[in-house]
Amino acid sequence: MPDANGVPTQEDIAFFKKNGYWISPKIIDDERLERLRMSMERVYRHDFETGKPPATAWSYETGRPNGLRKTDNANWSDLTIRALALEPLIGEIAAALAETDTIRFWEDQLLLKPARSGGNSSNVGWHQDYHYWGCFQNPETLLTAWVAYDDVDEENGCMQMVPGSHQWGVMRGNDFYEQNLKKQLQDMAGNEERSTQTAPIIMKAGQVSFHHSLTLHGSGPNVSDRVRRSSALHYVTGETRYRAGYADGYSEIQQFIALGGKDGDIVHGDMFPVVFQKS
Template sequence: MAQSSYVTQEDVLFFRENGYWVSPKLFSESELEEMIEHQEKIYRAEYELGREPWSTWKAGDNPRSLRKTDNAHWSDPVLRRVATHPVIGEIAARLMNADKIALWHDQLLYKPGRADRRHTANVGWHQDYVYWQCCAEPSLVTAWVAFTDVDLSNGCMQVVPGSHKWGLIKVNDFFEQNLEKQQEQMELPDGQAFRPVPLVMKAGQVSFHHALTIHGSGPNTTDSPRRSMAVHLMTGDTRYRSGTPAEGHMNVKLLNGRDGDLFEGEPFPVLYPASVR
């Protein structure tokens, strides 16, 4: 297991109790400028590595919608360095008590500014694992890299502490815009309360949340876009489970395996340990 200099034992205990943790700043200002520049290249369909992402926002799509690009690391060397960053892998290994961390997939995210009543670009309350039930266990964690400063004014992520211990909750929808309605419809375990915590972060910080942690985000009411990348990671013992509602997930297609097979190989780069990259 990793012994990251960025993570104390108290941090590990916090993550295990609350299902999330926020790192110190991991990326410099010059790195962030380069990341934003290459995010824009993706939107202009300039793919330096010669391969399109799995899916992406394209010019002509709704400019007020949330832009979500899956597997930008296929297309761009700078964004690939972010998605396979060894320090992110090292931290994830420590938090998940894992000997190996590999990339599940990445999502490049852009939340446009100046939200209005019709166009909010919210992210509905959800647990990542509801979309990843093709994995036999929720042995996954997301590292959310802030390219810009984030707070409630521009739609920072909000998490529900301790919700990773509740199992799958009835209401899960990444694309739902009415967060209040979702909250009203949730069926929580007895004795539990829905109390979201906003993750206010500086550009270059990285938040980590467990695959069962409930999270979402509200509108960006500022004049500037909120930019980030969600780096979805898995432990080395993550195995394929067939016949689930997530059978259509792209990683099932990329694995092309049998029930019980490990998700491993070229489509799933290893971040930790660095010696096997």
């Protein structure tokens, strides 16, 4: 069990190292959750508090009403979401799980599955986050914190993890928008002796799940009467190194290059703000 502040114990860290994920106790209180839900709604209506739009923004005018809503870098646009991304306790937990001294934030996704968006319209295909992050050399230094704004279970499309899959290396077949989850997982695992047993990540609002950048995860449709809202927050450690020429389209990477960042350099700078650092 984690300590009174939610920081994982050595037993929790061992679980993360074996399985590639870990779920915190409730660390975001109800009042803050309500502010986050209100911020999400403002972003969807393109009411940007800072005046800066996200990298990509779902909107009521153009978005599919029953499909998955995905907005990249909402933290650019809303200070409440930005404060969540820079939450020191989330950074401290990430540092403990990654066994590092320094955690830096670099990007986020705002995610919503509407109620009764059945069929496959709000599925998230099986993927490893690192598949999209080849601009970094060392996947073991990257992890995601997924913050539940609502209670999540299998009925409203909770995440599913493949325990231990972070030890399989980088896999082909990653597709965030794949809808046939069963076939995709079978194809990715192939005929090798790999267990494709999945674990549902059932959480209460205010809990945070953490996963390794190579952990296979996805989620099914929301067939309930309850909305499923969340933020996926992505972090790097103080050991993360840049790999030149791959996925350099990220705004943060472009700024890093502009500062003189070269292949093999430790990523740093204002575009990768420190969230937690051991004193």
